[in-house]
Amino acid sequence: MKYIAFSLPTGIGAQIGGFAGDIGHIVREFSRYFKVVVNPNAVNGGILSAINPNMLYVEGYVFDEFLCANLKLKEVNDQNKIGVLFDIAIPQSVISVHINTINALRVVQGLNILEPQYTKMPVGVEFSINNNISSGTISNPDTLLEGANKLVDMGAQALALVCYFGEDADDENYSNGTGIDPIGGVEAIISHLISKELMVPSAHSPAFCDIEISKKLENPKVASECISSTYLPCVLQGLQYSPLISKTDGIDVCEIEYLVVPNGALGSKAVLGALEKNIKVCAVNNPSKLDVGCSKLKSNDILTFDTYEKCLEYIKKV
Incomplete structure:
Protein backbone atom coordinates (compact mmCIF):
# COMPACT_ATOMS: atom_id res chain seq x y z
CA MET A 1 0.00 0.00 0.00
CA LYS A 2 1.29 3.47 -0.92
CA TYR A 3 2.08 6.17 1.65
CA ILE A 4 0.79 9.74 1.72
CA ALA A 5 0.96 12.44 4.39
CA PHE A 6 -2.05 14.47 5.55
CA SER A 7 -1.61 17.65 7.58
CA LEU A 8 -4.13 19.90 9.29
CA PRO A 9 -2.11 22.41 11.36
CA THR A 10 -3.37 23.16 14.87
CA GLY A 11 -4.89 26.48 15.87
CA ILE A 12 -5.12 28.17 12.46
CA GLY A 13 -8.91 28.38 12.30
CA ALA A 14 -9.34 26.03 9.34
CA GLN A 15 -12.97 25.82 8.24
CA ILE A 16 -12.64 22.04 8.01
CA GLY A 17 -10.54 20.41 10.71
CA GLY A 18 -10.07 23.47 12.90
CA PHE A 19 -12.38 22.21 15.61
CA ALA A 20 -12.88 18.81 17.24
CA GLY A 21 -11.99 15.97 14.91
CA ASP A 22 -14.21 17.44 12.21
CA ILE A 23 -11.86 16.41 9.40
CA GLY A 24 -11.44 12.89 10.76
CA HIS A 25 -13.99 11.31 8.42
CA ILE A 26 -12.07 12.72 5.44
CA VAL A 27 -8.76 11.29 6.65
CA ARG A 28 -10.46 7.93 7.14
CA GLU A 29 -11.60 7.99 3.53
CA PHE A 30 -8.01 8.58 2.35
CA SER A 31 -6.85 5.73 4.58
CA ARG A 32 -9.06 3.27 2.71
CA TYR A 33 -6.63 3.52 -0.20
CA PHE A 34 -3.31 4.63 1.34
CA LYS A 35 -1.22 4.44 4.47
CA VAL A 36 -1.59 7.95 5.89
CA VAL A 37 1.00 9.76 8.02
CA VAL A 38 -1.25 12.13 9.97
CA ASN A 39 -0.85 14.73 12.72
CA PRO A 40 -3.03 14.32 15.86
CA ASN A 41 -5.11 17.43 15.19
CA ALA A 42 -6.61 15.77 12.11
CA VAL A 43 -7.99 12.73 13.96
CA ASN A 44 -8.37 13.68 17.64
CA GLY A 45 -11.96 14.24 18.73
CA GLY A 46 -12.03 14.23 22.52
CA ILE A 47 -13.62 10.96 23.59
CA LEU A 48 -13.77 9.95 19.90
CA SER A 49 -10.92 9.21 17.51
CA ALA A 50 -10.79 8.77 13.74
CA ILE A 51 -7.57 6.74 13.98
CA ASN A 52 -7.36 3.34 12.28
CA PRO A 53 -4.61 0.81 11.43
CA ASN A 54 -3.81 2.50 8.12
CA MET A 55 -2.84 5.74 9.83
CA LEU A 56 0.52 6.65 11.35
CA TYR A 57 -0.21 9.04 14.22
CA VAL A 58 2.70 11.50 14.29
CA GLU A 59 3.09 14.62 16.45
CA GLY A 60 3.64 17.91 14.60
CA TYR A 61 7.37 18.37 15.27
CA VAL A 62 8.09 14.80 14.16
CA PHE A 63 5.78 15.24 11.16
CA ASP A 64 7.81 18.27 10.02
CA GLU A 65 11.18 16.62 10.63
CA PHE A 66 10.06 13.48 8.81
CA LEU A 67 8.99 15.47 5.73
CA CYS A 68 12.35 17.27 5.84
CA ALA A 69 14.17 13.90 5.78
CA ASN A 70 15.65 14.42 9.24
CA LEU A 71 13.78 11.53 10.88
CA LYS A 72 12.32 8.15 9.94
CA LEU A 73 9.22 6.39 11.26
CA LYS A 74 9.31 2.80 12.51
CA GLU A 75 5.91 1.13 12.29
CA VAL A 76 5.11 -1.11 15.26
CA ASN A 77 3.44 -4.52 15.29
CA ASP A 78 2.97 -4.72 19.05
CA GLN A 79 1.24 -1.86 20.80
CA ASN A 80 3.32 0.77 22.54
CA LYS A 81 3.74 1.01 26.28
CA ILE A 82 2.15 4.39 26.96
CA GLY A 83 3.23 6.67 29.79
CA VAL A 84 0.80 9.30 31.08
CA LEU A 85 2.19 12.43 32.73
CA PHE A 86 -0.18 14.60 34.77
CA ASP A 87 0.43 18.22 35.68
CA ILE A 88 0.56 18.34 39.50
CA ALA A 89 -1.69 21.42 39.33
CA ILE A 90 -4.70 19.37 38.20
CA PRO A 91 -7.35 19.08 40.97
CA GLN A 92 -7.91 15.59 42.39
CA SER A 93 -11.52 15.42 41.18
CA VAL A 94 -10.31 16.01 37.61
CA ILE A 95 -7.49 13.48 38.05
CA SER A 96 -10.07 10.88 39.10
CA VAL A 97 -11.96 11.33 35.82
CA HIS A 98 -8.73 10.81 33.90
CA ILE A 99 -7.73 7.73 35.91
CA ASN A 100 -11.17 6.25 35.21
CA THR A 101 -10.56 6.97 31.53
CA ILE A 102 -7.20 5.18 31.62
CA ASN A 103 -8.69 2.15 33.37
CA ALA A 104 -11.59 2.02 30.92
CA LEU A 105 -9.22 1.95 27.95
CA ARG A 106 -7.12 -0.73 29.62
CA VAL A 107 -10.17 -2.94 30.17
CA VAL A 108 -12.17 -2.29 27.00
CA GLN A 109 -9.41 -1.91 24.41
CA GLY A 110 -6.47 -3.56 26.14
CA LEU A 111 -4.19 -0.52 26.01
CA THR A 119 5.17 16.60 37.51
CA LYS A 120 6.96 17.84 40.62
CA MET A 121 5.82 21.41 39.99
CA PRO A 122 2.92 23.04 38.12
CA VAL A 123 3.67 23.32 34.40
CA GLY A 124 2.17 26.81 34.23
CA VAL A 125 0.21 26.84 30.97
CA GLU A 126 -1.03 30.11 29.47
CA PHE A 127 -2.95 30.17 26.20
CA SER A 128 -3.84 33.04 23.90
CA ILE A 129 -4.65 34.04 20.33
CA ASN A 130 -2.11 36.35 18.68
CA ASN A 131 -2.53 37.71 15.15
CA ASN A 132 -5.40 35.28 14.59
CA ILE A 133 -3.22 32.27 15.45
CA SER A 134 -3.56 30.16 18.58
CA SER A 135 -0.49 30.45 20.82
CA GLY A 136 0.67 30.40 24.43
CA THR A 137 3.49 29.67 26.87
CA ILE A 138 4.55 27.20 29.55
CA SER A 139 6.42 28.67 32.51
CA ASN A 140 8.06 25.48 33.76
CA PRO A 141 9.15 23.23 30.88
CA ASP A 142 11.84 21.58 33.01
CA THR A 143 9.31 19.89 35.29
CA LEU A 144 7.55 18.53 32.20
CA LEU A 145 10.81 17.14 30.82
CA GLU A 146 11.77 15.62 34.17
CA GLY A 147 8.46 13.78 34.47
CA ALA A 148 8.57 12.63 30.86
CA ASN A 149 12.12 11.32 31.30
CA LYS A 150 11.01 9.32 34.33
CA LEU A 151 8.32 7.62 32.27
CA VAL A 152 10.80 6.78 29.52
CA ASP A 153 13.08 5.27 32.16
CA MET A 154 10.09 3.18 33.29
CA GLY A 155 9.81 1.77 29.76
CA ALA A 156 7.33 4.11 28.12
CA GLN A 157 7.55 4.10 24.31
CA ALA A 158 4.97 6.86 23.83
CA LEU A 159 3.86 9.71 26.07
CA ALA A 160 0.47 11.27 26.77
CA LEU A 161 0.85 14.67 28.42
CA VAL A 162 -2.00 16.13 30.47
CA CYS A 163 -1.46 19.74 31.52
CA TYR A 164 -3.80 21.93 33.55
CA PHE A 165 -5.50 24.77 31.70
CA GLY A 166 -7.68 25.98 34.59
CA GLU A 167 -10.88 27.57 33.35
CA ASP A 168 -12.34 26.25 30.13
CA ALA A 169 -11.45 28.31 27.06
CA ASP A 170 -14.94 29.72 26.60
CA ASP A 171 -14.64 31.15 23.09
CA GLU A 172 -18.07 31.82 21.60
CA ASN A 173 -16.86 31.92 17.99
CA TYR A 174 -15.06 28.60 18.35
CA SER A 175 -18.10 27.05 20.03
CA ASN A 176 -20.23 28.23 17.12
CA GLY A 177 -17.92 26.55 14.61
CA THR A 178 -16.41 29.74 13.18
CA GLY A 179 -13.45 30.71 15.36
CA ILE A 180 -9.97 29.52 16.30
CA ASP A 181 -9.15 26.75 18.75
CA PRO A 182 -7.74 28.90 21.58
CA ILE A 183 -5.65 26.13 23.16
CA GLY A 184 -4.31 24.33 20.08
CA GLY A 185 -1.21 26.48 19.75
CA VAL A 186 0.15 25.93 23.24
CA GLU A 187 -0.75 22.23 23.05
CA ALA A 188 1.54 22.01 20.04
CA ILE A 189 4.31 23.77 21.97
CA ILE A 190 4.04 21.17 24.75
CA SER A 191 4.16 18.11 22.50
CA HIS A 192 6.87 19.62 20.26
CA LEU A 193 9.09 20.09 23.32
CA ILE A 194 8.78 16.48 24.46
CA SER A 195 9.15 14.93 21.02
CA LYS A 196 12.17 17.07 20.18
CA GLU A 197 14.02 16.49 23.44
CA LEU A 198 13.18 12.83 24.09
CA MET A 199 12.59 11.49 20.56
CA VAL A 200 9.46 9.58 21.57
CA PRO A 201 5.94 9.79 20.13
CA SER A 202 3.84 12.18 22.20
CA ALA A 203 0.56 14.04 22.22
CA HIS A 204 -1.20 16.40 24.60
CA SER A 205 -4.62 16.34 26.23
CA PRO A 206 -5.79 19.41 28.18
CA ALA A 207 -7.40 19.23 31.62
CA PHE A 208 -9.87 21.87 32.82
CA CYS A 209 -11.37 22.49 36.24
CA ASP A 210 -14.92 22.14 34.88
CA ILE A 211 -15.71 18.47 34.32
CA GLU A 212 -19.42 18.95 33.69
CA ILE A 213 -20.78 17.73 30.34
CA SER A 214 -22.70 20.27 28.27
CA LYS A 215 -26.46 19.89 28.49
CA LYS A 216 -27.27 22.09 25.50
CA LEU A 217 -27.16 21.45 21.78
CA GLU A 218 -23.75 22.38 20.36
CA ASN A 219 -22.39 23.05 16.90
CA PRO A 220 -21.64 19.65 15.28
CA LYS A 221 -18.03 20.73 14.62
CA VAL A 222 -17.32 20.90 18.36
CA ALA A 223 -19.82 18.29 19.56
CA SER A 224 -17.21 15.61 20.24
CA GLU A 225 -15.60 17.86 22.87
CA CYS A 226 -18.96 18.32 24.60
CA ILE A 227 -19.86 14.70 25.33
CA SER A 228 -17.06 13.93 27.77
CA SER A 229 -15.17 15.66 30.56
CA THR A 230 -11.80 14.43 29.28
CA TYR A 231 -10.00 14.59 25.93
CA LEU A 232 -7.59 11.80 26.85
CA PRO A 233 -9.22 8.84 25.00
CA CYS A 234 -8.33 10.02 21.49
CA VAL A 235 -4.73 10.70 22.49
CA LEU A 236 -4.23 7.28 24.06
CA GLN A 237 -5.84 5.52 21.09
CA GLY A 238 -3.60 7.44 18.71
CA LEU A 239 -0.45 6.61 20.65
CA GLN A 240 -1.30 2.90 20.96
CA TYR A 241 0.33 2.11 17.60
CA SER A 242 2.08 5.39 16.89
CA PRO A 243 5.31 4.79 14.93
CA LEU A 244 8.57 5.06 16.84
CA ILE A 245 11.06 7.76 15.90
CA SER A 246 14.46 6.94 14.41
CA LYS A 247 17.26 8.63 12.52
CA THR A 248 18.39 5.42 10.83
CA ASP A 249 15.59 2.84 10.45
CA GLY A 250 12.03 2.91 9.20
CA ILE A 251 9.91 4.65 6.60
CA ASP A 252 11.79 7.35 4.73
CA VAL A 253 10.22 10.53 3.36
CA CYS A 254 11.04 9.31 -0.14
CA GLU A 255 8.28 6.72 0.30
CA ILE A 256 5.67 9.49 0.58
CA GLU A 257 3.95 10.17 -2.75
CA TYR A 258 1.69 13.08 -1.78
CA LEU A 259 1.32 15.61 1.03
CA VAL A 260 -2.24 16.88 1.49
CA VAL A 261 -2.57 20.30 3.17
CA PRO A 262 -4.96 23.27 3.19
CA ASN A 263 -4.23 25.83 0.48
CA GLY A 264 -3.08 28.84 2.48
CA ALA A 265 -1.00 26.73 4.87
CA LEU A 266 1.83 26.16 2.41
CA GLY A 267 4.52 27.96 4.37
CA CYS A 282 -1.98 18.74 -2.82
CA ALA A 283 -3.27 22.17 -1.76
CA VAL A 284 -6.97 21.84 -0.96
CA ASN A 285 -9.38 24.76 -0.67
CA ASN A 286 -9.92 24.95 3.11
CA PRO A 287 -9.81 28.60 4.27
CA SER A 288 -7.97 29.44 7.50
CA LYS A 289 -6.26 32.41 9.12
CA LEU A 290 -3.07 31.61 7.20
CA ASP A 291 -2.46 33.09 3.77
CA VAL A 292 0.50 31.34 2.19
CA GLY A 293 -1.08 29.91 -0.94
CA CYS A 294 0.27 28.39 -4.12
CA SER A 295 0.58 31.83 -5.71
CA LYS A 296 3.36 32.61 -3.21
CA LEU A 297 5.19 29.32 -3.79
CA LYS A 298 5.86 28.89 -7.47
CA SER A 299 6.34 25.16 -7.91
CA ASN A 300 5.20 22.62 -10.46
CA ASP A 301 4.87 20.13 -7.62
CA ILE A 302 1.90 21.97 -6.07
CA LEU A 303 -1.50 20.73 -7.23
CA THR A 304 -4.68 22.60 -6.28
CA PHE A 305 -8.10 21.11 -5.55
CA ASP A 306 -11.50 22.58 -4.70
CA THR A 307 -12.34 19.79 -2.27
CA TYR A 308 -10.72 16.90 -0.42
CA GLU A 309 -12.97 14.54 -2.36
CA LYS A 310 -11.55 15.75 -5.68
CA CYS A 311 -8.03 15.47 -4.30
CA LEU A 312 -8.62 11.86 -3.29
CA GLU A 313 -10.13 10.98 -6.65
CA TYR A 314 -7.07 12.41 -8.39
CA ILE A 315 -4.42 10.58 -6.39
CA LYS A 316 -6.38 7.32 -6.57
CA LYS A 317 -6.17 7.45 -10.35
CA VAL A 318 -2.49 8.34 -10.66
Missing part, protein backbone atom coordinates in the same frame (compact mmCIF):
# COMPACT_ATOMS: atom_id res chain seq x y z
CA ASN A 112 -0.81 -1.00 27.69
CA ILE A 113 -0.66 2.06 29.94
CA LEU A 114 1.98 2.37 32.65
CA GLU A 115 1.31 3.73 36.12
CA PRO A 116 0.67 7.47 35.63
CA GLN A 117 3.23 9.94 36.93
CA TYR A 118 2.98 13.57 38.07
CA SER A 268 5.12 25.14 6.83
CA LYS A 269 8.38 23.28 7.28
CA ALA A 270 6.65 20.08 6.16
CA VAL A 271 5.52 21.60 2.85
CA LEU A 272 8.92 23.11 2.10
CA GLY A 273 10.61 19.81 2.95
CA ALA A 274 8.25 17.88 0.69
CA LEU A 275 8.84 20.24 -2.23
CA GLU A 276 12.59 19.92 -1.77
CA LYS A 277 12.18 16.15 -2.17
CA ASN A 278 9.94 16.61 -5.24
CA ILE A 279 6.92 15.22 -3.41
CA LYS A 280 3.64 16.41 -4.88
CA VAL A 281 1.82 18.80 -2.54
